[in-house]
Amino acid sequence: MSLVNLETILGDARKNKYAVGAFDVSNNDMAMAVIEVAEELKSPVILMGLTIDLQGDKLKYWTDSLRDMAKKASIPVCLHLDHATDVDFIKKSIDSGFTSVMFDGSVLPIEENIKITKEVVEYAHKFNVSVEAELGHVGDGIVGNSETGAKKDDKDGYDNPDDFLTDPKEMKHFIDSTNIDALAVAIGTAHGVYVHEPKLHFDRLDTLNKISTVPMVMHGGSGTPDEALKKSIELGICKINIFSEMLTGFFTSLKELLNSKEHMAIWPSTAYAKPLEAMKDVVRAKMTLLGSKNRVK
Ligand SMILES: [Zn+2]
Secondary structure, three states, X not given: OEEEOHHHHHHHHHHHOOOEEXXXXXXXXXXXXXXXXXXXXXXXXXXXXXXXXXXXXXXXXXXXXXXXXXXXXXXXXXXXXXXXXXXXXXXXXXXXXXXXXXXXXXXXXXXHHHHHHHHHHHHHHOOOOEEEEEEOOOOEOOOOOOOOOOOOXXXXXXXXXXXXXXXXXXXXXXXXXXXXXEEEEOOOOOEOOOOOOOOOOHHHHHHHHHHOOOOEEEOOOOOOOHHHHHHHHHOOEEEEEEOHHHHHHHHHHHHHHHHOOXXXXXXXXHHHHHHHHXXXXXXXXXXXXXXXXXXXX
């Protein structure tokens, strides 16, 4: 159907109270698998690229091939740069054809986060590219040991996990000053694989939802219980980022297959078939849960 920006895809989600799944895809196989599920379910979808997968010449190849896939897809597809901190790289990504970018200034002091986010927005909007920013800080679950996934003595230096959460007092000022299109909020989820089940701060989310004039984004959707995701959508979350669960599905299946073989001279298409199906099962389940199924008429 079309290659769209984040503002377009989340506008409908916000109006009709569902969330769009945003999936990190490191290569063409992953991207095709996600698009196939989105087409099957008639769901809009956000494909995300990570800086680590895009450096050097890879940026151009990733964007060119995914733009082509998106244009041929029967559903709206947004190409979004996930978690970028380098403004030059963000501008290059916009020039290469991304339709949405995230500037992650979540560890910066707020005024600096505002200043750089604003610079990114001014550049991006000239090309009709949307911008997601982050206020508060979503930590990393795989190394974490607190309820927000942050270690007390990590480099961010927070003593109290609540210090990570998005501050309602800062929200309006941040949105009004930057003119962003979507805002990632910290409400208790974390990136990676959880060491403890996350405790989400729904009261905080409810307060943020009443203040926010833009769609809100949840990072750390993988491993967050289904009921918590549903409740978050009711309270204004419109984009949910998923990566770790896709990887777990893919590599668990690949490991099983490789362990069952005596010789490793296996055709890649044979080796990847079941793992890609396992990954597609995760994507299918998330899109259904998020309520984005059958939204494309
Ligand atoms: Zn994230």
